Amino acid sequence: MITAGCDVGSLTAKAVILKDGAIVASEVIRAKTKPEDSAREVMDLALKKAGLEMGAVEYCVGTGYGRKHIPFVNDVESEIACHGRGAVWQVPSAKTVVDIGGQDCKAIRVDESGNVTRYVYNDKCASGTGRFLEIIAEALDIGLEELGDISEHSTKKLTLSNQCVVFAETEIISLVNEGAEIPDIIRALHNAVASRAASLAKSIVVESDVVMSGGVAKNAGMFRALSEALGVPLRQIGDPQINGALGAALLAADKLKSGPPPPLRQAQCNARREA
Amino acid sequence: MIVAGCDVGSLTSKAVIMRDGRILNSALIKSKAKPWESADEVMKSALEGAGVSMKEIVFCVGTGYGRDKMKFINEAVTEIACHGKGARWLLPTAMMVIDIGGQDCKAMRLDRDGRVVKFMTNDKCASGTGRFLEVMARVLGVSLEELGEMSARAQAPITLASACTVWAQADVIAHLNNRVPIEDIAAGVNNAMASRMAVLANSVGVERDVCMTGGVAKNDGVVSTLEKLLGVRIKRIRRYDPQMAGAIGAALFAHEKAGGGLR
Amino acid sequence: MMEDFREVARVLNNRFVQKWKDEGKKVVGYTCSYVPDEIFYAAGILPYRVRGFGAGAMTIGDTYFGPFICSLPKCMLQLAGQGDFDFLDGAIITPGCDSMRRLDECWRKMHDDTKEHMPGFFFHFGVPHKYTEYSVKWFVDETRRLIRAAESHFNVAIKNEKLLEAIKVHNVTRELMNRFDEIRTRKDPPVAGADSLAIVLAGTAMPRDDYNRLLGDLVEEIGKSAKKLNGRKRLMLLGSANDDVDLVKIIEGERALVVADNLCFGSRFYSDLVSEEGDPVEELAKRSLAHNDCPRMYGEYRERLKKIKEKVATAGVDGVILQNIRFCDLHGSENGLFERDLEKEGIPCMRLEREYGPIVESGRMRMRIDAFLERLG
């Protein structure tokens, strides 16, 4: 049985191909302006890696921000359901999933079979998301991949006061001007984002084991900061960024077991807003 | 007598060189991480163009976000006062100034002598600033100039959930994906911006003539929506680039402080 | 003396509190200037005004409170949840405003989760929003309810004569503070607004007898001081609660002085004497409800405006800064009215909205204040 999951996020697009309960290929690319283009490209790459044709995929589930525009899915699921499912597959004892992606941050509680029992999104504003990290990394001219390592070298505790992403940038620049050390700033940045995510998670009551998913989990500094803010150890998963796509592929397999696939969904293209 | 004004803003840095109250040259660069570097560079470029050396500058006033960090200035004045002064020079009948810069927007009322008598700023949240427009222009894949022009062609402007720049961006992407014409989105973006600004302007009390300064003054979409919302005509500035208003004001202050009379 | 005050303003569990606790005595926290300190003084318990000062992260505050809430109570909860208020033996929450009253539930629920950091005595103290015969009656009952609860929890007796004595001691503070005000508003005063705030803060966080003694000495000394802070613009500070000396320092900078205020950690702490005659509980209740300095007493804006105009005149204020914490509706909107009505009288005003919490980046605030000072000439 071959199924696929395609997760078109705000920053990246991800695809996972699953064969008889094992991942045969996965791929991550930067998202393009049009979600359908991202979807096609990432799926093609993943299929190529797996040495398969699209026709071989028996069921495909789309998820993520751009899910309604993926041209080749049989069904769509929300990221919440996918991240929950994916996390439980990777860590069967998982009870709570904290997913920090490019544009939002969510905390999800799941039961043993990966069904979502409660969830919350980030409230108020965009602080507490991967976007926050991106903007600052860009301002400081540091690659996203380096953030984690750099924060390891922090020696002094700093705090950021601004909750607004855009203003935090100014604040950070003024910290640099005042001679603060970059590692300390990055660490403070991690703590700020982690603290927002942690209060979100705590509001639905955190139960161990806790899994961190989403692209931001690849940042070791964030991983540690979140664990500290939550006050519990986090469970590491293979590639946290593909967790959503993996969940989608798993859900596709579930659906396939319960009946024949529906025809491909028409992507919503010209749904001009209702007047 | 040669004087200079230097305005280091959050996004752009500007410098104006003035001789006896006339602008010799000006320069505009993108601001760097360190304000003193921006100041040095923009001054250098303005001086070069004017064919003047730093030594010839009798007095220099610094303003803007990085005003306290510049090395070569004689005095620092806030951008509120400088924009007021600069606006009066750009539009001698101005009694009110609306300045939208990169990270904040301000509304001020002037007295007959061009002094700021009342002002309000918005700097709690990035929505409602030039930065907001930049982010939106990037998402729409158009230039800032185009963003301004496009809204004139809009049929049915969208309403933007404008509470947050970052989320408004997500909203714009969603509309793009739904194939909403880009003009309608652009108009929605400009409307959101203008209506935030209108609240600020109305709360200091609108008085004619209104002069718009700062980079966003060059966005005609915002300016004309603002006209509609405020119910006044906003005179388009021809005398000089309105984005330079702060630096011009600073130079005028320098001129006065160095003993030059008012022109 | 001044050093003591400055220290108490910076440290939550300060030396004086520690010493008090070491002597085996109790401390009860409260959140609002509408709680009569006298009751606890009479019981031999130290009343301590809970603050939000020094909270860095907001992990706990944001877990329980919703997103659109004033950050002052959030910071208080954060500190409580971090154990910074573990020295408290009791806490009293009042419905000062909607954000503050929810500290009651949020604190209790945090305790449900952690089983920690909640004092044994926890009391919701209902303060009416108006001064009438029946509201005073109700509030007297409420105060008696508080007294009974404290008596039974702490196993003490709060007798009338003790209360009368407490009222006297607290009136001494009020009178000393009025004298201090007179010094502070002199032409070239010897003391800056930042220190004035530290003095008030200390009053809410140390034993009253020690405080009166130190304050008496201080007033004596600076009354004679030859130090002159001259050539500065004189400002008045109105609006939301502020317990951060640094904020006043930023506002004052090099060129301004805060010479008067109408703040919660400010003149509201010492304005209005309590009558030393009659039933002490009734007199305390009357003073609280008649105390209309805070916009929570609805419909009394005109009286507040009048008081402020008087202060502007007596203190020779050049300009008024109307600040409020984001989401503080009470002060946020009243500041709009003050601005309109004071400007009408030719008194320059500036509104300033801010976030409560550590002040890291002060550039923006500085810019606006500088522009305001430029306007003052």
Next chain:
Amino acid sequence: MRRETREYNFDWMLWSAFSSASRIKMGTEKEYRTVLKYIPYFRGIAEAMLGTGEAGQKFIDCCAAYLDNLVNARERGLKTAITTFCFSPAIMYALDIMPICLEVLTVMQTLSYKRGTVEFLDYCNEVGYTETSCSAQRGSLGAYLAGVGAEIDMIVTDTPGVCDTNANAFSFASAYLDKPFFQLDMPPQLDGERSDDYHIGDFKGLIAFLEQHSGRKLDLDRLREVMREIEKQDELVAEIEDLARLVPNPLPVPFNFMVHGSRFLFAGMKECTAALEAMLKLGRENAARGISGLTGGVEKLRGFWCYIDHYTQSMRLWQMLDRNGICYEGNILSRSWAMNAPHVKEFGKEDAAYSLDLTDLDSMIRSMALLNSRMPMVKSIRGPYDAPNMWLEDNLNLARMYRADFIVYNGTPGCRNTWGMVKLMARDTEKAGIPTFIMYADAFDDRVESWEATQERFEEFLKVRGLL
């Protein structure tokens, strides 16, 4: 504010829309189209209301009658008072004072005009009122502050102690417009002698205030007449609420709004009784046929709103519910606490309810004071949310009684009171086994969260939680 907005009188605009709508008889399609041409943006609400037949028609008649009096208040010798919702206006009608309930007018305006109340919302900020405050009042308050509505004689609020943000709007208005101000203050406990005494003392104070500023004396017979009408209305509301317990629920989605609109603005008016009678009639007919009040006729889910329902423009929320076969079991603000209300009996909450005693002036004043202290918001969110008779208990009881499958919180970011405790409340209702959804939209301002985003998150909730 745009110039053209300033040129139209706010109340008059509403009056012209509603009175045109009230002229739309069930008559011909042509007639209907013609009238709609004059009120283009009114279409959404007109269709939704009129879709319920006679009930909707009568309700719109009632709105029109009210607005007619408001627009002509001066000519008819009526005084005007700005009031809060969760305040029973009957006492005002008895004194010939037109209540102007800001929240309800905000809703009317949001429902009927394309730009909703945006300009008025902003106008309040422009004159110095804080931008983070509750949009429910700001929406129409702006019009009165700008002087484009009826002239105001006095200001009465009953939310101090319950919702300070709201009370604050009224005290701002009184200072800004320089008009007499009265507050009914609510102590943190609802029942018990102490609280009752307070409520009654306060209410007497209110009567004295109203008499003073209207120059009229409270007339015993007028009051009794109005209260008789309320008695009838309470009876009708109780029966309508009882019908909502049936599965499927025979009531159409908009009924809930009509019930609470009635109680906050039209209590004591004869037209209101007629509307409620028509609503009950339709409900009973549907019940007899065993059909759901939803347009599709099939009820898939039942939802209870633990705070305000999401109005915004064109009634989109309600249309979405209707489309999805979700039966709207009302919200906490639409519930009456009259002694005969079904939930009062069901949960033995007689001490938290009121009954009307028309024997003499004293008993009538006492009844009115208690009625007022038991208006929904004023009743349920004044004290700690988990105290007896407060938000949590009421929500759980009502949600269970109406067999709700899920609970939704919606408010406005200006609502300190509920945002301060909603996370805790949601935790508790979840613990009790009822999925709970917190909406981040503003019920009165589209610019906080777009409808598209709100809708998407709502549907996601239904799906992820396995409800639909």
